[in-house]
Amino acid sequence: MLPPRLLRRLVLAPLGVVVAVAVAVLFPLLALLTFALSLAGLSWPRRMRPLRLLSFALTWAAADAAALFMSLALWIASGFGGRLHTEPYRSRHYAIMHWFLDVVYRAAVRLFGLRIEVAGPEPDQGDEREETGGPDRPVIVLSRHAGPGDSLLLVRYLLTACGRRPRVVMNAAMQFDPAVDVVANRVPNVFIRQGRTGNRLFVEQIERLARGLEPSGALVIFPEGGNWTPGRWQRRIRRLEQAGHADLAARARKMPHLLAPRTGGALAAIAACPKADVIFVAHAGLDELVSAGDVWRSLPMDHAVRARWWRVPAGEVPRLDDHDTQVRWLYDWWQRMDTWVSGER
Numbered sequence: 306m307l308p309p310r311l312l313r314r315l316v317l318a319p320l321g322v323v324v325a326v327a328v329a330v331l332f333p334l335l336a337l338l339t340f341a342l343s344l345a346g347l348s349w350p351r352r353m354r355p356l357r358l359l360s361f362a363l364t365w366a367a368a369d370a371a372a373l374f375m376s377l378a379l380w381i382a383s384g385f386g387g388r389l390h391t392e393p394y395r396s397r398h399y400a401i402m403h404w405f406l407d408v409v410y411r412a413a414v415r416l417f418g419l420r421i422e423v424a425g426p427e428p429d430q431g432d433e434r435e436e437t438g439g440p441d442r443p444v445i446v447l448s449r450h451a452g453p454g455d456s457l458l459l460v461r462y463l464l465t466a467c468g469r470r471p472r473v474v475m476n477a478a479m480q481f482d483p484a485v486d487v488v489a490n491r492v493p494n495v496f497i498r499q500g501r502t503g504n505r506l507f508v509e510q511i512e513r514l515a516r517g518l519e520p521s522g523a524l525v526i527f528p529e530g531g532n533w534t535p536g537r538w539q540r541r542i543r544r545l546e547q548a549g550h551a552d553l554a555a556r557a558r559k560m561p562h563l564l565a566p567r568t569g570g571a572l573a574a575i576a577a578c579p580k581a582d583v584i585f586v587a588h589a590g591l592d593e594l595v596s597a598g599d600v601w602r603s604l605p606m607d608h609a610v611r612a613r614w615w616r617v618p619a620g621e622v623p624r625l626d627d628h629d630t631q632v633r634w635l636y637d638w639w640q641r642m643d644t645w646v647s648g649e650r
Contacts, residue, residue, distance in 0.1 A: 313483070317486070318486075321366070321369050321370060322370045322373060325366035325367050325369060325370035328363050329363060332363055336356055354601065357605065360412070361412055361413065361416050365409060368408045369405075369482065369484040371405075372405045372487075373484050376484070376488055379401075398491045401488055402464065402488055403461075405484060405488070406457055406464065410457075410458070410461050419606055419610065421458065421462075421609065421611075421612065422610070423611075425584075425615060440467070440520055441520055442580055442581065443520060443524070443578060444469070444524075444581055444583070444584050445515065445526070445574050445575055445582070446459070446471075446523050446524065446526070447584070447585050447635075448587075449587050449592075450531060451529075451533040451563075452588075452590070452593070453600055454591070456473070460473060463525070469521055469522065472492070472493045472494055472495075472514045472522060472523070473524075473525045474511055475497070476496070476497060476531075477496040477498045480496060493514055493517060494514075495507060495510045495511055507570065511524075511570045511573055512576075512577040515573070515577035515581070516577045516578060518581060523584075524574055526574060528567050529564035529566060529567070530564070530567050533592060534595055535595075538564055542558055545565060556640065559643075560643040562592065562646040562650070565636075566636070568631075571635060572631050575624060575631075576624055581619060582617060582618050582622075583617045583619075584615065584617070585617070586613070587612070587613050587643075588611065589611050589645075589646050589650060590609060615641070
């Protein structure tokens with residue numbers, strides 16, 4: 306259960322700063338203790354796993370605290386919140402988001418050996434940005450959701466390589482992180498409670514996000530609604546069967562690497578922004594890390610995380626077709642993504 310926003314501001318935000326200071330002060334002692342506990346019977350790379358995780362936690366906590374202080378400064382400078390939602394302050398909060406994700410990403414590259422390889426049309430829009438000063442039309446990004454941190458990696462990539470200002474449909478539990486809570490609530494985003502992705506209220510919020518997209522905007526949706534696990538894969542198929550969608554359930558069984566997409570929010574966003582292209586994103590490399598034990602055993606990573614983008618121009622998106630045709634179109638793309646993931650594995 307997520308605490309009310311006022312309680313999060315009064316308790317979780319200061320607690321985040323206290324934790325960051327405590328970890329920084331105690332880091333030498335914690336590092337020595339962690340290293341001592343990891344010595345027995347482990348090879349050198351495995352001995353370094355606890356230190357890598359501890360160092361990453363310190364980096365995250367420090368970046369979190371810094372982002373909170375920057376957000377507080379902007380709140381004061383905006384007249385104690387009076388101008389926070391104006392364009393200049395929205396841009397500054399996107400800058401904080403960019404900085405925070407870049408710090409975390411660079412730490413993951415240095416400490417975990419993270420490598421990202423991206424193929425697809427969106428990164429090749431450099432000539433377009435040079436001529437126009439930025440992207441010339443919005444995009445709706447529909448991505449698979451599997452593995453730790455994939456949403457953060459995607460948002461960072463949209464900010465840095467694509468010059469986009471992302472609006473993200475994300476799990477409400479992300480607000481337990483103080484910096485994410487403060488910054489993400491000051492720019493257009495939607496937080497969805499687990500298990501309520503089909504709720505009409507959230508669909509309407511997604512529609513509002515899509516209608517407000519500027520040319521440089523990118524609405525990011527994860528139609529699967531959560532990371533892939535074997536249990537979720539089976540449950541999603543059973544729910545389709547129970548709802549009388551035997552045809553969709555049969556198609557979902559032929560997609561062993563992806564969860565069947567929840568279509569409501571994605572199709573509502575596509576309809577609400579007729580000028581937007583649609584980008585589908587699949588990735589491989591993080592999806593095999595289902596449990597905490599999988600993450601632990603994978604460090605340091607000895608392979609690249611590969612991502613593939615497909616861009617569908619606005620004129621080729623079946624916005625005027627009936628609902629069933631649109632659902633089949635979305636499932637067609639999901640099957641194409643599953644085939645790509647299977648080939649990468």
